[in-house]
Amino acid sequence: MCARVAGEGDLFVGDLAVSRAYLNADQFFPGWLFVVLGRHATELYELSAPERHALVDDVSRAARALAEVFRPVKMNYELLGNQVAHIHWHLIPRLSSDPDPRWPVWRVAHEPQTLAPGALRERIEAIRRALEGG
Amino acid sequence: MCARVAGEGDLFVGDLAVSRAYLNADQFFPGWLFVVLGRHATELYELSAPERHALVDDVSRAARALAEVFRPVKMNYELLGNQVAHIHWHLIPRLSSDPDPRWPVWRVAHEPQTLAPGALRERIEAIRRALEGG
Numbered sequence: 001m002c003a004r005v006a007g008e009g010d011l012f013v014g015d016l017a018v019s020r021a022y023l024n025a026d027q028f029f030p031g032w033l034f035v036v037l038g039r040h041a042t043e044l045y046e047l048s049a050p051e052r053h054a055l056v057d058d059v060s061r062a063a064r065a066l067a068e069v070f071r072p073v074k075m076n077y078e079l080l081g082n083q084v085a086h087i088h089w090h091l092i093p094r095l096s097s098d099p100d101p102r103w104p105v106w107r108v109a110h111e112p113q114t115l116a117p118g119a120l121r122e123r124i125e126a127i128r129r130a131l132e133g134g
Numbered sequence: 135m136c137a138r139v140a141g142e143g144d145l146f147v148g149d150l151a152v153s154r155a156y157l158n159a160d161q162f163f164p165g166w167l168f169v170v171l172g173r174h175a176t177e178l179y180e181l182s183a184p185e186r187h188a189l190v191d192d193v194s195r196a197a198r199a200l201a202e203v204f205r206p207v208k209m210n211y212e213l214l215g216n217q218v219a220h221i222h223w224h225l226i227p228r229l230s231s232d233p234d235p236r237w238p239v240w241r242v243a244h245e246p247q248t249l250a251p252g253a254l255r256e257r258i259e260a261i262r263r264a265l266e267g268g
Binding site: 042043044045047049052053055056057059060061063064067074075076077078079080081082083085094101102103104106107 | 176177178179181183186187189190191193194195197198201208209210211212213214215216217219228235236237238240241
């Protein structure tokens with residue numbers, strides 16, 4: 001995750017105030033986005049108040065952009081770090097077509113669904129436009 | 135959830151700046167706490183910036199208190215709302231004894247584990263003390 005923050009690559013969406021946004025390679029849940037803190041820290045209470053506020057504003061701005069593009073029934077926001085402790089949020093629009101709408105995504109077994117390069121670029125561009133408008 | 139915010143009862147832990155904290159009745163994952171926004175809203179981007187900052191500070195303060203009491207390997211913070219849209223965070227200390235430490239709690243099928251009244255009061259008191267100290 002620390003290396004990811006240093007790089008861009010095909011899944012990079014954009015820089016926010018204190019974080020960087022990347023699309024999840026698995027788009028089975030359309031729009032699943034990571035918001036990754038630019039510096040290394042692992043818990044919210046390790047951040048100064050101004051940094052924590054800037055981070056939650058980044059998360060909120062990214063969620064609003066996803067909501068504009070994907071029109072979810074509900075947004076899900078998850079800060080876990082069980083495998084990679086570096087602070088990164090999972091932002092997941094839960095659409096009306098969701099296979100298990102009452103529960104978190106983690107119980108839906110599925111094959112990862114990657115996008116073809118053109119569709120990936122289109123999705124990222126749509127999120128960028130919404131971020132810039134919001 | 136809106137009704138819960140109006141009430142206290144056996145699971146109530148305390149009032150934070152813009153939210154109220156309640157222990158989850160199911161303590162299979164020890165320390166699982168809800169932080170419930172005092173007023174009704176459903177998405178982070180519906181809040182004013184000062185309200186969002188106060189909420190993330192409440193979440194951070196509660197997480198620090200849980201970390202002090204339960205000494206987790208990692209804290210999990212989840213704002214979902216798939217069943218009850220009113221903003222409420224799941225704060226879940228993931229302990230070294232966790233049955234599935236690499237994954238979110240939702241894949242661990244289990245019988246709900248409620249505490250006897252004395253143990254429940256003790257757990258809530260320990261969290262209250264940590265909140266007051268932090």
